[in-house]
Amino acid sequence: MARILITSGPTRQYLDPVRYLTNGSSGRMGAALALAVLEAGHEAVVVSGPVEVDYPLGAEVVSVVTTEEMLEAARDLFPPCDGLLGVAAPCDYCPVVFQPNKMAKTGSVQSLELTETPDILATIGAMKADRQWMVSFALETEDGRARALKKLHRKNADWIVLNGPEVICESSTQVEVLDRSGTVLAELSGTKREVARSLFELIEANLARPILDGVGQR
């Protein structure tokens, strides 16, 4: 039995106590992957941003709000895990200044300074042991494969799963799975549940098995 960490859902970066930057990630693909992991007889640990989706019974769920919190939880939970499915869509930008009270309208243009949040998977990827695998996800709106491959290397992932913005919040999806050389290992489409199952089978057969078998030939 393996123990798989899944990051899932969006994160939020607050401007003031009420308003925040985020994205439409629903956690549905994370929930589908957790189910595929559990159905294959493994343990699923989900670090999730705020979502309405129900994760499957039997998954351990750690709830977070911000990208920093997701990073911290993932960093704590990853060491004893065999692999990581990084399907979360962490908010990449954080207001430089947090306003402790709700901003009031002034009638004029305001300038909001944004810094980039820490890269969760790059941090995890840098601490990844030889026995551990990592599959990250990329949502790109242009130049998909090239950008995804660059991300894969920046994050030190084994594979990257590429999709487009049209799948956000939908029940169906279509993805390409790329390895470190940029080869398209698979094109998968269907409900998120079907795609999650096919993807995890592919991982078990190619990334996880050598480790489980103690061969370690990666």
Added chain:
Amino acid sequence: MARILITSGPTRQYLDPVRYLTNGSSGRMGAALALAVLEAGHEAVVVSGPVEVDYPLGAEVVSVVTTEEMLEAARDLFPPCDGLLGVAAPCDYCPVVFQPNKMAKTGSVQSLELTETPDILATIGAMKADRQWMVSFALETEDGRARALKKLHRKNADWIVLNGPEVICESSTQVEVLDRSGTVLAELSGTKREVARSLFELIEANLARPILDGVGQR
């Protein structure tokens, strides 16, 4: 039978195809108010931003994403209505520039120019006929009553319902109802369903009845 318009939920203002500014409004209070309206034997028309909540069967629901869309829908739907419950939390700020492709990280601080979105209730309040009433909601983190009263007058509302950020996404709430003179007409607390029912009873007894009776003494 009266016809009541309810604006509900958050709106989103996109920076690029993936990222947006929003807030944690869940639509729960809007759904509770729609139920109270229906249970009192009236028609409920809900203009709602993206939420996961289920509006009651029998409510007409118009789904929108942005503040502009919510304004347009509310403006179209309000004229034949008897009253408006403005419980939505429209996003007040909109990026000056929309990036048509997903912004890529650059490693440096970015400046995001924000303009204020149109004030939905001020627009509706300005077109409100004598036979129509409007109750707006204010979420304040400081100086609550004074700010709420200022909002009431800016929006030309009859009453304003004041609450704090701690009620966002919760199933319970506590509110104060203020009239145009700043008098606290009621303090209500309980589940959102209970508060919605009490609030709508108060409206029916004080704001709506003179109109329904044809007295028009407001």
